Amino acid sequence: MEYTIKTIGVLTSGGDAPGMNAAIRAVTRAALNNNIRVKAIFRGYKGLITGEVKEFHTEDVSNIIQRGGTILKTARSDEFKTTEGRQLAYETLRREEIDALIVIGGDGTFTGGTLLAREYNIPIVGIPGTVDNDLWGTDATIGYDTSLNTIMDCVDKIRDTATSHERVFFVEVMGRNAGFLALNSAIACGCEAAIIPERKTAEEQLEHFIGSGFRKSKNSSIVIVAENSVPGGTQVLADTLKERHPEYDVRVTILGHLQRGGSPTANDRILASRLGVAAINALLEEQRSIMVGVQNEEIVYVPLAKAIHQRKDVQSDKVTALQILSI
Ligand code: ATP
Numbered sequence: 566m567e568y569t570i571k572t573i574g575v576l577t578s579g580g581d582a583p584g585m586n587a588a589i590r591a592v593t594r595a596a597l598n599n600n601i602r603v604k605a606i607f608r609g610y611k612g613l614i615t616g617e618v619k620e621f622h623t624e625d626v627s628n629i630i631q632r633g634g635t636i637l638k639t640a641r642s643d644e645f646k647t648t649e650g651r652q653l654a655y656e657t658l659r660r661e662e663i664d665a666l667i668v669i670g671g672d673g674t675f676t677g678g679t680l681l682a683r684e685y686n687i688p689i690v691g692i693p694g695t696v697d698n699d700l701w702g703t704d705a706t707i708g709y710d711t712s713l714n715t716i717m718d719c720v721d722k723i724r725d726t727a728t729s730h731e732r733v734f735f736v737e738v739m740g741r742n743a744g745f746l747a748l749n750s751a752i753a754c755g756c757e758a759a760i761i762p763e764r765k766t767a768e769e770q771l772e773h774f775i776g777s778g779f780r781k782s783k784n785s786s787i788v789i790v791a792e793n794s795v796p797g798g799t800q801v802l803a804d805t806l807k808e809r810h811p812e813y814d815v816r817v818t819i820l821g822h823l824q825r826g827g828s829p830t831a832n833d834r835i836l837a838s839r840l841g842v843a844a845i846n847a848l849l850e851e852q853r854s855i856m857v858g859v860q861n862e863e864i865v866y867v868p869l870a871k872a873i874h875q876r877k878d879v880q881s882d883k884v885t886a887l888q889i890l891s892i
Contacts, residue, residue, distance in 0.1 A: 570688070570848055572602040574618070574663040577635040578609030578642075578670035578677070581825055582694045582708025584833035585635040588669050590626035591841020592692075597623055599845060604661050608638045609670070610645035610677055613654040618661050630834055633711075633827045639670075645677050648684070655685045664688070667844050669707070671695035672873045675856065679869045682854045690844045691856040691869055694837075696825055699743035701875035702867030703858025707840065710832040712739065712824045713749055719820055720754040720787060727785035730814060733806065737799040737819040740791040746824070747791035748879050748887065757786040757891045760794050760802065763879050767795040771802055775809060777892070839864060 575592050577585050593603045605625070607617040619625075629636055644650035658666070665688040668678045675691045682689040693700045696712035716738050727734045740746045744761025751759035758774040760767050767790075774788060790799045803815045829837070836859060843857040843864045856872040858865050 570601055570664045572604060572661070572663050573665050573667055573845075573848065574604045574606050574613075574658065574661065575621075575637070575667045576606035576609050576613060576669065577637045577639045577694065578668060578674040579639060580671065580695060581634050581639050582696050582706070583633040583711035583825070583827055583829035584707035584837040585637075585639075585669055585694050586629040586632050587829060587834045587837035588692050588694060588707055588841045589635065589637060590629055591838045592667050592844055593621050593626045594623060595842040595845035599849060601845070604663050605637055608640040609642060609674070610650075610654060611640040611642040612638075613657050614642065614644055614650055616657045616660070618657065630838075631828050633829065635669075641673075651677075651681050651684060654681060655687070658685075658687065665690070665848050667692060667848075669694040671697065671706075672700060675700075675869045675873050679854060679873070682869075688848060688851075688853045689869070690847050690852065691872065692837075692840045692844050693856060693858060693872070696739055696746065697741050697743050698745040699741060699877060700856070700858070700872050701877040702856060702860070702865065702872045704860055705832070705836060707833055707837045708825070708829070709745065710836070711827060711830045713746060713753070714830055715824050715827055716746060716750040716789075716820060717753045719823070720750060720756065720789070723818060724754065724785070724787060727787055731784040732814040732816055733786045733788070735788050735790050735799050735803050735815070735817045737790045737792055737817065739820075739824050740793075742793060743877070744791045744794065744879050747789045747794075748883055751789040752883060752887050752890070754787065754789075755890070756789050756887070757783070758788045759887060760788060760790040761879065762791055762794040764884060767802065768805075771805060775806070777888075
């Protein structure tokens with residue numbers, strides 16, 4: 566073996582996601598099970614730069630599997646985007662005798678980790694933790710399922726008002742540049758359409774929705790809109806529809822940060838637990854600069870560069886199914 570890992574560091578970075586705690590717990594316990602010490606790094610790369618590090622024992626991760634958010638806190642660090650910032654981060658790793666780093670987050674987190682790995686020859690394993698599900702190479706990311714279920718609960722409630730008042734609602738959900746939450750929640754809630762960044766322009770999708778004769782058999786409509794998929798924002802869609810159909814009562818609801826909170830679903834807890842164990846296994850197998858993921862229910866190792874740069878597409882059959890089922 567070229568190197569022996571005696572101590573790992575673990576951090577959460579970027580947006581928080583339900584299930585991150587389950588991943589921290591799994592990483593910690595799987596490492597300890599292999600006689601590897603665990604140093605928890607607080608506040609993501611920011612804490613790595615400033616040296617916010619604490620050794621974790623098994624009891625430090627007790628009673629957290631069911632908790633949303635991240636006990637390690639998370640932060641965004643512009644300093645880490647600079648070579649000077651990463652130099653400071655590396656100095657913390659050396660001072661704390663951390664031999665390898667496990668980073669839980671999204672593509673930004675992985676981009677930063679890849680740079681650190683390249684510049685300082687540090688083994689890094691990424692665990693996909695983001696509600697957006699926008700990472701290539703894994704069927705799901707930690708937090709996505711919980712967020713999807715939260716959206717479903719909210720939209721079901723909005724449907725009550727939409728039906729009672731015979732309104733059209735545009736409900737904006739998270740997703741950044743991906744339509745997974747929007748498309749899947751639209752299917753799960755029996756919505757009339759989803760506006761997603763993967764298919765055509767938002768205007769074209771709105772035209773399709775209007776052209777579908779959405780009031781033929783229904784007195785209310787809900788359209789789920791992926792954030793950032795409409796230039797100018799979701800209100801623009803509502804205004805366009807109001808101009809075309811002044812007879813309709815059109816409203817916009819932005820679900821916002823409540824989509825990121827709450828106790829993780831069983832699926833997210835199980836996914837996070839598996840990926841945490843897989844991350845330690847990957848290090849023991851001398852893997853470097855990879856993301857652990859799940860494809861067709863099996864654990865896979867994916868080069869971080871691919872996870873970051875390849876685009877994961879929504880399934881076309883879901884787009885078709887939504888159209889067929891929304892008449
Ligand atoms: P989410 O999907 O929830 O937004 P994320 O990991 O993509 O999660 P970001 O804010 O994009 O969230 O990235 C988290 C952190 O990773 C940044 O604050 C920064 O410290 C680091 N990072 C992001 N991009 C880079 C980069 N190009 N170079 C170095 N570090 C980066």
